[in-house]
Amino acid sequence: MASSQCCDNPPALIPACGKGKVVDSFGGLKAYVAGPEDSKAAVVLVADVFGFEAPILRNIADKVASSGYFVVVPDFFHGDPYVPENAEKLIPVWLKSHTPEKGFEEAKPVIAALKEKGVSAVGAAGYCWGAKVVVELAKANELQAAVLLHPSFVTVDDIKEVKCSISILGAEMDVRSPPELVKQFEQALSVNSGVGHFVKVFPGVAHGWSVRYSLDDAAAVKSAEEAFADMLDWFNKNLK
Template structure:
């Protein structure tokens, strides 16, 4: 997977962004949290390779929280986001230190911490790298609903093992999850009568559009807002 395809348009990270709070330990992980801790429904947002300090990601968390959810954005990459301009550590090397398998394992205590606080249903949404972590959670029946946004590293065989309702939001221009692959995901899900699914390919956008959009690009913001709305509707449907 080429970093130029996965990691273009890096965000300007801001540790102070968002209307929520950064806590040092939520299920053993530093995290950004938003919304009422008394909510019985929670959403975990799992970042792309740029991590949980991305302002757009936190805006999304805040807006989901405003709909009645308790939202957690864990720092699964431990303060070490990928740096596109760091020639000493190309993407494959960075990925060796930040495997999706590790993210999956670290997500389990986060889910346990939510349940300890009285949460009855947990959804998870992931962007690019994070989408693979969410897929693993869906395969393990750790969550009640999943959303993948411009996923990477997710195979057709992964989708065959998904055990909870899943929405997949793809981009028209995406060399990591091209429409042809997304349609293969959809064909697999169509054969799984026990799993509710929603698949959508957004026209005129490229990989990363749902979280790495530019705030001054009206068209990009509109597409990202549409993706967030689709995500929220999916969680509203499946998180009781």
């Protein structure tokens, strides 16, 4: 069962936001896309339970795109993101029909569509729920680079099976992936000399800090911007 921390600070959804565009089908899923269509390097962003319309997530997509990547943010929830106000569909109930394993299966055609359009290097970043999708892709050799941000549902056994360069960005006050677990992730990666890795725990922040925060909170913005810089640096090192 996911903890309530996963559902803290839900974003106000603004479907029209972002510099990119929403397409009805990319690899079979509705998606927000941004960046140069002819880029040979692409990044897939996998949302947390609040879905692909979250304004900060789209802002992140736009910033990644401005660095030359073609960016895809698929709607893995098919128009049904988690809504905290919906008391009849609590998070454990919602998760039964929105499993990360289903997201992984639906992500594979998205990556295939990227390759069909000429992309030769694919990276993916996942937030919370999305981190489990990304680690499954990394285990299946579907990616050249992966980034997990405050992951949920990810296990040490998952990390042991990763086949591409991976960065894990954790939070000091995270009950889903506490620093002790993130340290175990790092130890597992250190044993695998064939996989490049970067692991970091951000002090003073909680689960969701990199994609759900108040723009009026200077400290929160600074931490989120640092996480973004680390993520982009990882892609720049491993996709270009």
